[in-house]
Amino acid sequence: MFKKSRFQEIILGNARVFSEIERSRILFSAGTIVVYILISLLFLAYDIYLGYPSSLFVYLPFVLLFGFALYLLRLGKYDAGRSVLLVALNFFVYIVMSSIPEDSMSAIFYLSIIVVEYVLMGHDQKFRLFSLLSLTFALYLLDSFVDFSLLPTREYDESTLQVNKIVDFVLCVVGVLMTIKLLIDYLQDIIAERTRTNEELKQLNNELDRYSYTITHDLKGPIHSMLNLIQLTSIDKVNRDHYLDTMGQSLQNLWGLIEDVSEQARTRNFEVKKEEFNISETAEVIWELIRHAPEAKGIDLILDMPRDLQVVTDKRRIIGMLNNLITNSIRYHDKAKIKRFIKVSGRVDNGWLHLSVEDNGSGIEPEFQDKVFDMFYRASNIMGGSGLGLFTVKESVDKLSGEIVLDSTFGKGTIFRVKIPLES
Known part of the structure; x- marks a missing residue:
């Protein structure tokens, strides 16, 4: 079975990802790039087959743009890579959809882009997300109400138009399913992180209990011994020096315990x-x-x-x-x-x-x-x-x-x- 880690190694190289949630976003971005590069080449081959070689000058720049977005991801510039991907994706869909008749369900493509933008940007980049959503909506309005296309306008007969609707629907469903899969991965990663946090809290509570019990036990022993020795010094004055030496050793042990606990606390806390x-x-x-x-x-x-x-x-x-x-x-x-x-x-x-x-x-x-x-x-x-x-x-x-x-x-x-x- 092809694993995400293997995909990351092949597509992203040594790019370093710091969390599972971020890893899911980056892998989804890389997967989207690969898919749209293949779609661009497929559409280009189809147009050349139909006798539209001028499409080369439209699709080729998008292939380069998608490749550049992947290059940015490999460098670890994730925000920039995602931004280039989403902007290029918007204009790619607009240029392709503007050359297709209006009743070909083009709206569903723009809807899928909105879902992808929302997932990849998230709530932490609200301004960038709002800008991208506005761009998608503006391009949809432009596609719907302005008769303009960089590509040759396709003229379909009724049967071809029906087939085209089915193909559009299938492509959008695949895109939406990919996005839903990403959302599921997010939820799983969040649950996993919270589970790890709960386990860490349980471990810390157990350590705290052991701290309390052990330190109390180790403090009680020397203190109890010194209290007895203090009583003995007033009763057995002949061995007073021996008792004082023993009390000094007990105090030394207590001091060592306090030093060890303090060092452990310092070591755990400082960065x-x-x-x-x-x-x-x-x-x-x-x-x-x-x-x-x-x-x-x-x-x-x-x-x-x-x-x-x-x-x-x-x-x-x-x-x-x-x-x-x-x-x-x-x-x-x-x-x-x-x-x-x-x-x-x-x-x-x-x-x-x-x-x-x-x-x-x-x-x-x-x-x-x-x-x-x-x-x-x-x-x-x-x-x-x-x-x-x-x-x-x-x-x-x-x-x-x-x-x-x-x-x-x-x-x-x-x-x-x-x-x-x-x-x-």
Whole structure:
């Protein structure tokens, strides 16, 4: 079966369409152009067959105009392409209909043009739509009341006239059916978009519920522990310093949770802002900021990327990704291994930025690997963390239209591979 995507590839080439509704309009415009080019050539061949070679100078300019409208669509100039198409279509129908006897149902052609104009322009271009509708109505009046034609006036006998009426009717029905099909596509696309919106709202509500439950749970635990410890400091003064250290650790955990939630909210809300930067220097700065943490002691960084690796993408999100992935590797390192390392690799290939963060840590058990990007998921409560780090990484990758893949072997280590499209 011939699909719309295949038609778009053949007729429109690499023209980029940003929504399904706009895609339907553009494909309908392109289809209309193709149909009228074929009709023009058919009418031209018929006139030459009847002995009217002068029709070549009438039909050929319209073939060129329709071709120019298609060329504009291929360039992505959709408004201009539609305007050229509809103006040319109006004059094409007028010139052809003005050469046919009045009682040949020419009005139905103008009616079909009005329907096409209304669908292709829509409510968002009211002035242009009104101008086109006025042009169609003016040409219809001119055709009906002024005896003028660029083409030779046809003289039909009664039987030919009846056949011509049937042909006119069939052509108009095909045009109206094409337009109705477009309207149905519109409705389907609108329903699909609203369905996606409803699904997104459901997902956001579920995430909000999980936010509320998890944050409440994670806040209650440390606060409850500190309240008990405060009571113990007044009872057991010998171990007061130990209790204070424990309370300090609890406060530190709370602070980490607040920071992770704040970072996730910022990452989700700010728009993509692309800029040029050196990603190798960026990775070194991130490591320098976190390598002095107690849990990072004894871990070596291996930087496997060109020193002059310049990229154009969202620097803030790349920093957040690398920071979260490196921090995650530190958190789940294997203390039993003598040589512990984190390897950050990077390269650019065919317009894609390839990044990977590899470690020889504890790895992730196979049954948990499909959950690591879920909100608030923690592979181990012993290791701490809010469970938002990898979720934030996945959101950032999706925001940049990229891909992320996990490759982990339990007991040996983990590799996170990221692909991000770059500016051409």
